[in-house]
Amino acid sequence: MKFVPHNYQVYAINKILELPKVGLMMEMGLGKTVCALTAIDQLMFDFFEISKVLVIAPKRVAEDTWSRETEKWDHLRHLKISKVLGSQKQRLDALKEKADIYIINRENVKWLVDLYGPKWPFDMVVIDELSSFKSNKSQRFKALKKVTPLMQRVIGLTGTPTPNGYLDLWPQIYLLDRGERLGKTFTGYRERYFTPGRRNAYTVFTWDLKPGADKVIQQKISDICISMRTEDYLQLPERINNNIYIRMDDKAKLLYEQLEKELILQVEDEQITALTAAALTQKLLQLANGAVYNTDGNVTHIHDGKLEALEEILEFNQEPVLVFYNFKHDYQRLVDRFKDLKPRTLETSKDIADWNDGKIRLLLAHPASAGHGLNIQAGGHIIVWFGLTWSLELYQQANARLYRQGQTKNVIIHHLITEGTVDEDVLKALERKDLGQEELMNAIKARIRRYKNDGIN
Template sequence: LHVCDAGALFTESGPDAGHGFGDRARTHASVALRAAADAWPVLERFLELRVPDQVTLDTDELVSLLDHGVADLEQRGVSVLWPRTLGRDLTATAVLDRRTAPGRREEPLNTGVFGAEALFSFDWQIALHGEPLDEDEMARLTSAAVPMLKLRDNWVIVDPRIARKAKKRLVRTVKPVQALAAALTGVVEIDDLPEQVIVGASLLEVRERLAGAATREPVAVPPALRAELRDYQRHGLTWLAELTTLGLGACLADDMGLGKTVTLIALHLHRGSGPTLVVCPASLLGNWEAEIRRFAPGVAVRRHHGAGRDLEGLTGGFVLTTYGTMRNDAAALDRVGFDLVVADEAQHVKNPRSSTAQALRSVGSRARVALTGTPVENNLTELWAILDWATPGLLGSRNAFRKVWAAPIEAGVDPDKARQFADLIGPFLLRRRKSDPGIAPELPAKTETDHLLGLTREQVVLYESFVRDSMERIERADEDVRRGLVLKLLTGLKQICNHPAHFLKQANPRLAGRSEKLDLLDEVLGTVLSEDGAVLVFTQYVAMARLLERHLETAGVPHQLLHGGTPVREREAMVARFQAGEVPVFLLSLKAGGTGLNLTRADHVVHVDRWWNPAVEDQATDRAYRIGQTKPVQVHRLVTQGTIEERIAELLARKRALADSVLARGETALTELSDAELRDLVELRPVESSPDGA
């Protein structure tokens, strides 16, 4: 500890002192020493000396200085300077490598490396000037009785924390996927602190294989596949083959319509090592069966759905089931011993606590693949649920994930966290969009139009009175009741914007002339039918779809309606009729018809009302705008001016990233608005003109 010339201050403080210091300097030195002694009590011995120039430290005091004294003194602004002959150059770094169990020989890291028997560990590596200590030096370090040691002809100060790490070389053993996670990010949490990791040779090869899995030379297309795979599909197949060969899961998150189904069929043929279970929404069973028979005609397909379900004698091929059936038959499915389990539209299990998600986790297989066009609808925890099913343990527990990754990334406080997270999930999540260069150049143009419409006089009266009455109740309500009232307000306003009869729940209403949405829909349908085209009409409300169905019946327009209650076989028949050109107008409820269906006969898509999440609307549009579409697609979004619909449309158009992170939470997020913010969102605003003067 350097105390400058404190002795001179105390022995030569008279007016003739040659050093030039006076009584004030002596006083300041005393105050400084007392402050330092408060931080590190050993310095109180200075204050007991008439000439406080030096003290001799014993071993315990030196350990105390190294252990916490230096840090405590620095907090008080006191620097500790060390003699040049004493170095503080010992460092400890976490090293991650494979650990071989006693009595087992180490096997190469290849097929099945991430099986249950593989074991990895973090160990502390102690180094001097960056060069690791050898075993003899480590032995001397761990047995040293004093915090100073002569290593390589130099005396070094041994920080007690480093000494403890040297004595306890093993930090902990970890499962293979946990080791892989640390290898990908280069960081591990030890005692709640991030530590840099040196990756041992046993994991470097795997890390490099994963990093290049989606870009390396593609594997051969299976001879039994009756399809020409596009380049990006071959790379997707190669990536899936690499990960599943290593015993890892994957999430293929390509845009809707880019051929995830045919890629999975190719993977099944490539592996050729047992049956594949596909779990999907009921509406997609027919699509999967048709695609398998089309692209792999020699492969057996068995539907495990409805009455008479049977898994006996299953040795290969595909088993197709729904999430509901899987939930009920999870134990029987687990006994089959599947090679692959595929979760299609995997966002259905984004809630890990749901009985469906838990049942899916209980069905065993050699590898798992999640398929989804929207891996993150609301927050990062949903992505955790999908990836933790595909590769359990990769992202840690749900609570640990929220603390380590989701919370800091969503708060935007640590840019490095976002980069590390991308490094971690990148090898397991493959995302391609139609707009990416070279992905789907053959797709025709897509034109999107927001049709701004007015409200009729009847709608204006309903809208304003409903806002007034609802806001009065909301402003008086307690928090729990308020949330329900806000949701009721938002739903009611959207119904009013659609049609007064929708909001009023009228049994046999007059429809014509009461909503500009209905008038514009008539115009669009007239154009489509005159050009021998076909149109998809989406609404989020089955009740509104019923009103449209009634209107089209009156007008004599051929149509059909699909909603959540439509039986699976009837859905398949509807798709076939539409694709064959027998029915030009297809009414669909957004949730039932927004995913999975292949409806490329349509060249127009109409969104009667706006959904809170643009990704859901995009998925619905992709029923028509997908590979196989040969005609330009026109998308029509009907938006009433001055209303909540226009406010939401402005937000979505201005910043879709906001929609991904906030509006995707839908009406629930809007319940958290203050009364003033909510009123600003829902109040009817004047517009420049309206056809009926409203």
């Protein structure tokens, strides 16, 4: 695909080229990753300023997102990526590969720093989700802090630099400028811009910003940080689709394939009916979501990939999120996993009012129950499809709960897609906007033929 950058993306790319240390505080959907990769490509192959790049990212992002972006855009396909993931041996082998960009998950930052020490080989470091270094007491921050003098260039990417307040900002900015703007120590930063809030004797539980301190902090970092909100740079309201791909581990993938084969091969005649296809695809969608009802009515667990992906979305987006689910066991798994957020459903008029007033952090809804007639666009602008639906009408109507007249922000719709499953078939059909019985049956027939061609009978 040809990359034709928006004006704001051109601005962000030029800032990376101009500044050795820069923070791109751009909301999800604005294209932080492609901006960073485009600048890396130019710095490496046009200006010859860098030769070896390290990307530090959340595990799922490290596994998939960066390599997927290089494959997506024509001008980036020549970039060689090595994923420093897995066991220690696998990580060491990945570091030995000749590549342009090395990607490691943030949990292994300390290991990497200890491995190289003063012989740090990376002349450019990209911290994808800079806010995950918001704690000055974390091992990952302390480790990376040691090698900041050895970094020629640093890019920090995040959409939520202050998820819990301005105290979170100091460690992130320190990794960019080594304390030049907000001070050399966290304690000094806190004393300069905050006053003790709730306390018990000598123990301070909360710190409050001094009057006007937020404006002073913003001004001090404005020369190296670019802050972009979605509604400021995209025509309002706009719908932004974001496909998040889930990779099952080997054990889960094997279990999925075994269960899929058992279901598919129960259909011996390829002239299947729509009713049969619908029943099969419902089972396959359950499998893709991570669990399925067995013949006894109990739930067989397969993987938690979608739960983990949703957890990351919630971690890096502190705004209300609407999650669409399809099956009862998915609802229960969501409630159990995120019980600390006190997820709600729309049962009463009070629930609707609370959502529209921003009082519900996580709203769970079945597309059939929330598909029509609800005016809830005031409550949020982020949708997550935990499990997709074959019904084009339900899909469109459910999205229209937030993507509708009266919405003041761009609506971001995240699709959680488990690779190698029927999820991909549904997504392709949704993108073509031609879902129907024929599409559904063709998907099942294709899977039947695949297994027969594999010699399974």
